[in-house]
Amino acid sequence: MDFDEFREFGHASIEFIINYLSNIRDRDVLPSVVPHEVINQLPRQIPEQPEHWRHILNDLEHIILPGLTHWQSPYFNAFFPSSTSAGSIIGELLIAGIGVLGFSWICSPACTELEVVVMDWLAKFLKLPAHFLHETEGPGGGVIQGSASEAVLVAVLAAREQAVRRERERQPELSESDIRGKLIAYSSDQSNSCIEKAGVLAAMPIKLLPASEDLVLRGAALKAAIERDVAAGLIPVICVATLGTTGTCAYDDIESLASVCEEHNVWLHVDAAYAGGAFALDECADLRRGLDRVDSLNFNLHKFMLVNFDCAAMWLRDANKVVDSFNVDRIYLKHKYEGCTQIPDFRHWQIPLGRRFRALKVWITFRTLGAEGLRAHVRKHIDLAAQFENLVKADSRFELVAPRALGLVCFRAKGDNEITSQLLHRLMERKKIYMVKAEHGGRQFLRFAVCGMDPKPADIQFAWTEIETQLTQLNLEADQQPLENRKAGEIAELTQHLTGLQLQMDETLQR
Ligand code: PLP
Numbered sequence: 276m277d278f279d280e281f282r283e284f285g286h287a288s289i290e291f292i293i294n295y296l297s298n299i300r301d302r303d304v305l306p307s308v309v310p311h312e313v314i315n316q317l318p319r320q321i322p323e324q325p326e327h328w329r330h331i332l333n334d335l336e337h338i339i340l341p342g343l344t345h346w347q348s349p350y351f352n353a354f355f356p357s358s359t360s361a362g363s364i365i366g367e368l369l370i371a372g373i374g375v376l377g378f379s380w381i382c383s384p385a386c387t388e389l390e391v392v393v394m395d396w397l398a399k400f401l402k403l404p405a406h407f408l409h410e411t412e413g414p415g416g417g418v419i420q421g422s423a424s425e426a427v428l429v430a431v432l433a434a435r436e437q438a439v440r441r442e443r444e445r446q447p448e449l450s451e452s453d454i455r456g457k458l459i460a461y462s463s464d465q466s467n468s469c470i471e472k473a474g475v476l477a478a479m480p481i482k483l484l485p486a487s488e489d490l491v492l493r494g495a496a497l498k499a500a501i502e503r504d505v506a507a508g509l510i511p512v513i514c515v516a517t518l519g520t521t522g523t524c525a526y527d528d529i530e531s532l533a534s535v536c537e538e539h540n541v542w543l544h545v546d547a548a549y550a551g552g553a554f555a556l557d558e559c560a561d562l563r564r565g566l567d568r569v570d571s572l573n574f575n576l577h578k579f580m581l582v583n584f585d586c587a588a589m590w591l592r593d594a595n596k597v598v599d600s601f602n603v604d605r606i607y608l609k610h611k612y613e614g615c616t617q618i619p620d621f622r623h624w625q626i627p628l629g630r631r632f633r634a635l636k637v638w639i640t641f642r643t644l645g646a647e648g649l650r651a652h653v654r655k656h657i658d659l660a661a662q663f664e665n666l667v668k669a670d671s672r673f674e675l676v677a678p679r680a681l682g683l684v685c686f687r688a689k690g691d692n693e694i695t696s697q698l699l700h701r702l703m704e705r706k707k708i709y710m711v712k713a714e715h716g717g718r719q720f721l722r723f724a725v726c727g728m729d730p731k732p733a734d735i736q737f738a739w740t741e742i743e744t745q746l747t748q749l750n751l752e753a754d755q756q757p758l759e760n761r762k763a764g765e766i767a768e769l770t771q772h773l774t775g776l777q778l779q780m781d782e783t784l785q786r
């Protein structure tokens with residue numbers, strides 16, 4: 276493809292994106308395809324000859340788009356938002372266009388240095404403790420990982436290696452494998468699946484401690500578990516707390532967990548994948564309580580900062596602990612500025628070697644929206660969730676299951692779980708809005724998360740109308756059910772009666 280054709284393809288693709296995003300409300304949020312429908316429409320091999328981009332965009336429109344769930348639709352109310360914005364989309368395009376990798380400073384100095392700058396911008400915007408900033412003297416700093424899962428895994432692995440080293444010194448009579456066999460980690464039963472998975476990948480069990488009635492993990496529960504395990508000869512390594520759980524956006528009590536972790540020399544990591552965006556707001560200052568005492572934390576810019584997937588911020592109080600744990604060198608990776616303070620080689624802070632220039636899309640997003648725009652975005656989600664919450668509260672057929680938290684409302688139809696299940700089933704069949712179910716204490720509920728690229732009050736009203744009319748319909752059908760059954764019974768009785776009469780008539784005629 277020459278540059279003239281590339282230009283045409285590029286312009287047409289931008290038009291395609293604008294058309295897709297500006298008309299997204301016209302599409303059902305969930306696709307109508309069945310398994311293999313997309314596969315069956317595609318050739319089984321790479322085309323032998325190059326194809327014109329027009330054919331490719333045409334197939335994108337007619338084969339691929341109908342098979343997509345539209346995450347940028349305001350009627351996508353499942354999981355948590357996966358945000359994007361014009362600046363971020365252009366940023367992603369430029370990243371691909373420039374095509375650099377930045378695993379060490381020398382590979383692309385601006386790639387590393389821009390990341391240092393935007394991570395410090397973000398830390399200040401979120402009002403994080405100063406020791407997490409690169410510009411503060413000391414071993415702290417931030418890095419962009421691909422996902423919260425990777426950030427949690429990095430923290431778990433680093434904590435594990437630190438614990439092994441510490442224990443080898445403390446108990447030289449034990450072999451390394453004996454020590455590794457005794458390691459244990461903690462989180463809450465409300466934490467995201469990626470935390471348990473990090474334990475599996477790190478070959479270190481993570482105990483999921485039961486959160487209290489209000490879905491919060493507190494120091495007392497952690498303390499009891501650690502004391503039990505220490506008495507049994509185990510070695511506590513890390514506690515992964517959550518600010519903004521996936522189920523209900525509950526906030527673990529970081530202060531009390533930090534006290535226990537400090538007492539037992541346990542690494543404290545905070546997963547704030549979603550709720551971290553609210554650290555920026557003065558009215559949410561309470562959420563930041565205790566963060567000055569944690570070893571590491573993560574926050575997904577691709578959830579709440581209008582940066583498209585993948586982009587997960589992670590901060591470390593002492594990055595040396597991660598670098599020491601993962602440092603594997605080769606002569607071809609060496610360069611003369613290695614080890615310079617403030618010039619990190621980010622390959623030591625992450626799992627892969629290669630790394631994308633994600634800082635570019637963050638930089639462009641932050642500059643095109645400004646801090647004011649980012650704060651307004653988080654506040655908009657909170658306001659829209661409050662609008663939805665009020666609609667739930669005003670309808671006596673529904674109940675809230677947990678306090679509304681940021682852009683998430685957890686609610687259910689009153690009565691047994693079956694009603695809520697059937698309601699969700701109907702909504703999914705109709706494909707107008709998309710929510711997912713969760714469960715706590717035997718009660719199933721629906722999670723309504725404000726999502727989409729540009730949700731508006733009218734979208735919330737649309738979703739609510741869809742939900743409440745489908746419940747009305749469900750109740751009507753349930754009321755009709757016994758009536759129909761009754762009618763069927765009456766018809767059967769009548770038929771039996773008529774058959775009897777017929778028999779009597781036949782007998783009379785025969786006589
Ligand atoms: N942590 C929390 C609280 C989440 O809600 C999620 C996903 O929604 C994750 C972690 C996993 O995020 P990622 O897909 O970036 O790994």
